[in-house]
Amino acid sequence: MKKILVLLGPNLNMVGIREKGVYGTETAAAIETEIKDCALKNGFEAEIYQSNHEGDLIDKIHASREAFDGAVINAGALTHYSYALRDAIACVSIPYVEVHMSNIHAREEFRHHSVIAPVCTGQIAGFGKQSYFLAIAALKELL
Numbered sequence: 095m096k097k098i099l100v101l102l103g104p105n106l107n108m109v110g111i112r113e114k115g116v117y118g119t120e121t122a123a124a125i126e127t128e129i130k131d132c133a134l135k136n137g138f139e140a141e142i143y144q145s146n147h148e149g150d151l152i153d154k155i156h157a158s159r160e161a162f163d164g165a166v167i168n169a170g171a172l173t174h175y176s177y178a179l180r181d182a183i184a185c186v187s188i189p190y191v192e193v194h195m196s197n198i199h200a201r202e203e204f205r206h207h208s209v210i211a212p213v214c215t216g217q218i219a220g221f222g223k224q225s226y227f228l229a230i231a232a233l234k235e236l237l
Contacts, residue, residue: 095139096163096237100129100226102144103151103170109195125223132227136234138163148172152182159186163237166229168193173208184213189236191229194219 102122110121126142133140141162143154151169158165167190172179183190190213197220198205211217216232218225 095137097161098133098138098140098230098233099154099158099162099165100126100133100140100142101151101154101158101165101167101169102142103168103172104146104148106168106170107144107146120223125226128223129226129230132230136230138230138233140230148176148178152178155179155182155186159188162188164189164191164233166191166193166226166233167210167214168195168226169210173198173210174204175209177209180210180213183210189215189233191215191232192217192219193225193229195222195225196220 107122109125110119129142130140145151145154151172165188169176169179173192173194192208192211192214198208199219208217215236218228218232221228
């Protein structure tokens with residue numbers, strides 16, 4: 095069975111608590127269970143890793159090159175300014191699909207630009223938790 099990584103950045107552990115009008119009321123833990131179920135239905139074993147620390151995310155990206163067949167990344171706010179995450183993704187040869195629950199292009203101006211998008215295979219944004227499921231479906235087609 096192919097393995098995928100679902101990498102979640104800063105504050106994504108607070109989904110269901112923070113900005114409910116943007117992210118909804120379903121908890122991060124509940125969504126993670128649904129992500130794992132979706133992955134299994136698509137023939138993947140999924141590992142979910144969340145960190146509020148950029149360096150930890152970079153270390154996990156580096157490790158992904160030998161441990162996973164593909165990855166989904168929601169880098170949170172790091173999407174918009176972390177050249178370190180961008181460079182880490184560029185170091186690995188597995189496909190990364192960038193995901194955002196909200197439509198980053200309909201929010202504050204600073205959220206409109208992703209520095210990681212150029213090194214990701216694609217970007218899915220604005221479909222709530224369904225964004226993760228769409229990314230898994232995309233990985234299924236890619237792999």
